[in-house]
Amino acid sequence: MKLHILAIAAHPDDIELSCAGTLIKHSLAGQATGIIDLTEGELSTRGTVANRYEEARRAGEVMGVKVRHNVQMADGFFKNDEEHIRRLIPYIRRYQPEIVLGNSLHDRHPDHSRGGRLIADACFYAGLRKIETEWEGVPQAPWRPKRVYHYIQDRTLEPTFIVDITDAFEKKMESIRCYISQFHNPESKEPISYIASEHFFDSLVHKDGVFGKRIGVRYGEGFVSENIPGLNSLDDLVLPILP
Secondary structure, eight states: OOOSEEEEESSTTHHHHHHHHHHHHHHHTTOOEEEEEEEOOTTOSSSOHHHHHHHHHHHHHHHTOSEEEEEEEOTTTOOSSHHHHHHHHHHHHHHOOSEEEEOOSSOSSHHHHHHHHHHHHHHHHTTOTTSOOEETTEEOOOOOOSEEEEEOOSSOOOOSEEEEOGGGHHHHHHHHHTOTTTSOOTTOOSOOOGGGSTTHHHHHHHHHHHHHHHTTSSOEEEEEOSSOOOOSSGGGGOOOOOO
8 A cells, every 4th residue: 555645753643743633634645645653652641551442442533534543663762763763664665655754853851852762864865776575475666755754743843845634624623622631621530641731722723723823714734845845836835815
């Protein structure tokens, strides 16, 4: 199965919180999308690994992704080194995405910035033919995505570009709410974490609202590109403005 967009994240729920609207938008347009979670989120303050797998499955259905895998790297302790790059390359070659979305290169959680760099490096090395990999015993051909974009997470970063997700915003919030073990639940007896505070969802709405306002729409998601994206024409930058 070839994917148009492959979103890769350090933890289950990173995608939903940061770029689910963009994935949903492309899925609704008929383009194949998928997700790779690097870890099981086993160090999370709330919930269990079993919880996260079920929540991730439901969220993937809401977003309309074709595939979702977990590489089972060590939460909090995976590295950007040869071992971990070699573990990620087979997934990139298996699904041959045109575009990869990865963690922010600068963020509050160390796994996010380290994961963002690991994802970008693995995408480069996946294109080298002398690195040999297999998928289910079959040798793989090299594949390098055309673009790697980093979604913006907790830290406020200046985006290279912003995607209009107005029509996908409600579905995005639905995908986030699939993680019932992670976010605010007045009936839960588990400790309150950074993302489980009562007003955390308000900050998500505000963040996407601010990004949307900057491009003249209601909601948006920001991305950072290390390379300058190319355009066919200046018309590619024109969006309809809300009345």
